[in-house]
Amino acid sequence: MNEQARRSPGKSYRRPKKDPVRILAFEALRAVDERAAYANLVLPPLLKKAREAGDFDTRDAALATELVYGTLRRQGTYDAIISACIDRPLRQVDPPVLDVLALGAHQLLGTRIPTHAAVSASVELARVVLGDGRAKFVNAVLRKISRDDLDTWVERVAPPYDEDAEDHLAVVHSHPRWVVSALWDALGGGRGGIEDLLEADNERPEVTLVARPGRISADDLLDTLGEESGLPGRWSPYAVRLTEGGEPGAIDAVRDGRAGVQDEGSQLVALALANAPLDGTDERWLDGCAGPGGKAALLAALAAGRGAHLLAAEKQPHRARLVERALAGNPGPYQVITADGTRPPWRVGVFDRVLVDVPCTGLGALRRRPEARWRRRPEDLEGFAPLQRSLLREALKAVRVGGVVGYATCSPHLAETRTVVDDVLKGRSGPAAEAEWVDARPLMPGVSALGDGPDVQLWPHVHGTDAMYLALLRRTA
Numbered sequence: 001m002n003e004q005a006r007r008s009p010g011k012s013y014r015r016p017k018k019d020p021v022r023i024l025a026f027e028a029l030r031a032v033d034e035r036a037a038y039a040n041l042v043l044p045p046l047l048k049k050a051r052e053a054g055d056f057d058t059r060d061a062a063l064a065t066e067l068v069y070g071t072l073r074r075q076g077t078y079d080a081i082i083s084a085c086i087d088r089p090l091r092q093v094d095p096p097v098l099d100v101l102a103l104g105a106h107q108l109l110g111t112r113i114p115t116h117a118a119v120s121a122s123v124e125l126a127r128v129v130l131g132d133g134r135a136k137f138v139n140a141v142l143r144k145i146s147r148d149d150l151d152t153w154v155e156r157v158a159p160p161y162d163e164d165a166e167d168h169l170a171v172v173h174s175h176p177r178w179v180v181s182a183l184w185d186a187l188g189g190g191r192g193g194i195e196d197l198l199e200a201d202n203e204r205p206e207v208t209l210v211a212r213p214g215r216i217s218a219d220d221l222l223d224t225l226g227e228e229s230g231l232p233g234r235w236s237p238y239a240v241r242l243t244e245g246g247e248p249g250a251i252d253a254v255r256d257g258r259a260g261v262q263d264e265g266s267q268l269v270a271l272a273l274a275n276a277p278l279d280g281t282d283e284r285w286l287d288g289c290a291g292p293g294g295k296a297a298l299l300a301a302l303a304a305g306r307g308a309h310l311l312a313a314e315k316q317p318h319r320a321r322l323v324e325r326a327l328a329g330n331p332g333p334y335q336v337i338t339a340d341g342t343r344p345p346w347r348v349g350v351f352d353r354v355l356v357d358v359p360c361t362g363l364g365a366l367r368r369r370p371e372a373r374w375r376r377r378p379e380d381l382e383g384f385a386p387l388q389r390s391l392l393r394e395a396l397k398a399v400r401v402g403g404v405v406g407y408a409t410c411s412p413h414l415a416e417t418r419t420v421v422d423d424v425l426k427g428r429s430g431p432a433a434e435a436e437w438v439d440a441r442p443l444m445p446g447v448s449a450l451g452d453g454p455d456v457q458l459w460p461h462v463h464g465t466d467a468m469y470l471a472l473l474r475r476t477a
Helices: 020-034 038-054 060-074 075-084 094-107 115-129 132-145 149-158 165-173 177-187 190-200 217-225 266-277 293-304 317-327 380-398 418-425
Strands: 206-209 228-231 239-242 259-261 284-287 309-314 334-338 351-357 399-409 437-438 470-473
Touching: 020 038, 020 060, 020 115, 038 060, 038 075, 060 075, 060 094, 075 094, 075 132, 075 149, 075 165, 094 115, 094 132, 094 437, 115 132, 149 165, 149 259, 165 177, 165 190, 177 190, 190 259, 206 217, 206 266, 206 293, 217 228, 259 293, 266 293, 266 351, 266 470, 284 293, 293 309, 293 317, 293 334, 293 351, 309 317, 317 334, 351 380, 380 399, 380 418
Parallel strands: 284 309, 284 351, 309 334, 351 399
Antiparallel strands: 206 239, 206 259, 228 239, 399 470, 437 470
């Protein structure tokens, strides 16, 4: 029996209004939850399809993007608020219902959408994707949420800082407690630093381009963008920042590979390795974990300018294809291979420079992948640990005596950064070539607040970059 037939005689049935923007946002959230997808990979094709169907204009795309990313970033806070408004444990609420509630909570508490519009639009979405019965539940919960603003709700649902500092920060800034603890340990500072970092994780990051040397300069890239669309990078001489609303895929230099999308912290890591002083030859470079290809493309361009050759190795075939695409058109000699850096096909001691940007938890890129904070678990560290140490050991064997290895992660977690390097250098994780630290700080000229060295940890709230880590090591025997 259909919905209309179940209703009492004489009561008219109104079909729910379909809102393409909110339906798309809901579909993106479901993909993130059901398929463990990442929003930055799911959302663009959905937006493209909506534009091609004539359903979306620029403002619609901007709203859909804000709804998806804002909801994911604030999921922990919204979950705590929703939990206070229902009479059952949150885990007993169906995930699709939670997604609609979280979208509604974000509109009420995290945007300037008027209260009545946020509630009514969310209830209409619930009617379309959940049915009338559960739409009533959504309506009741959102009306409770709408009675107070975000600050009032947070004060109500977050434990006092003096009683449980980590749990307080977790609720207020929407990070899992274990992530708050790990980031706080890595910072080593007081309350101000950790709050600044957590707030930075919840801000929309700038889109940064890299002008690939030998193909286009940063000045020429800026000229093509114009003053209203582009700004110089803060630290990297090859960086260009897009102003709000800039679309990288619409830029000719990006489409033809002369430029690419690359966080400035990632650029700094590649530049520091490329500029580390060497004695002797400088002809053979290796990127041992090259996928998806951003650092490899910059290294290949820098190597070409010196007459050096880059070998880019990636274990996963589909990621190796991304590397090939990123390096296509590079003027100098390079080779992309599918290979496992822990069981390398290359000979020992043949490279002058080696980079291993190892797989990690990705806690340094939570601005760009907010869902990662909810997906990762503390036990993931144990899974990555042997791989990270093995890749660094093999990288030290691959470089010649006097050559330099760069160990990089997009995570500030101490278990993935300094601890890994210390374990390898001290032989606690198996035999490796002998090596010494190289101070990386002078190789990032002009970059402030780089700490005591010799390694470098970049921070979103300090440098405006992802939280990239870099250790530079010179092989001594």
